[in-house]
Amino acid sequence: MDDSISSTSLKVSLFSLRHTFESAQPLTFHADYDQFSNTITYPSGRNVINMGHYGSEKDGEVRIVSRDISSAASDVSRRFRLGDDMKAVYKGIGTDQFMKDAITRYSGMRLTLNDPWETTLVFIISQFNNVKRIRLITKNIIARFGPEIMDGSGKSIMRGFPGSADLIGASEKDFRKCGAGFRAKYLKDLADYCTNNIDLNRLNPKNYDKLKETLMSINGVGEKVADCIILMGYGNLAAFPIDVWVKRTIEKAYFNGKRKRMKEIMDFVSQKWDRRYLGYAQQYIFWGGRQASRNEVK
């Protein structure tokens, strides 16, 4: 194997690394982002990938630096969904003023496609929690259990995301030490379940109903977390996870602040936006709403 570092670049339009990174998706809970150079560093298998975004969000380019550059390039393209036709996405969901504003403000924000196991673990941590702490707990688990990644000379450069096998020896108490709190039991059960009973990488991403049913058989995975995993771990855009922010934002933007039930919201969104891109609609609602509330008077 060639251990030398090399680089390549790709043209990409309607992509923003900054908005994608900042919008709280699984990758962003363990990758390192440098906002000044606009570059991201993250582990991929036994490699470390460094990726920078240059030029405008409409017409820019990403530069990738890594060992095994060809697999790194396809990893970047896949993880950041660079093949998505964002023009079509924006056309399909940009049908009202609120969404148009969110698209304008966060233009180029992509969904990311992540490993199903990693996504499941991260979103179990996410429940009844806040973004900052989700990041912290995830990083603690990586620091404690993640396999070391070596450079060409055998020097450790960073830790990868631990697989279920890496967590076999981990106890509930270990997860508590990572800050997981009451979710520690869920994580322990997840590691056991995924080692003995189920291979998340073998589930069919296309069959939404079946996939959801299977995921919800995991202790600690309910309706919302399952939808997050389907969207960001399996890349199925039919999923529209409804969390407190999404619910609140939709009620405010489309129902004059009136409280609605989950089912009413689900019915509403599936007739409002192009169903092929529902997942994207959710991401823009989520981030648009959350950022708007952040900018309000405090």
Add this chain to the structure above:
DNA sequence: ACCCAGGCGGGCG
């Protein structure tokens, strides 16, 4: 001090 955070499982009516 009090409130909230990308909810879920369990229990009750």
Add this chain to the structure above:
DNA sequence: CGCCCGCATGGG
């Protein structure tokens, strides 16, 4: 079913 409650932990 639908609804309600408790849940670890840390930051505003």
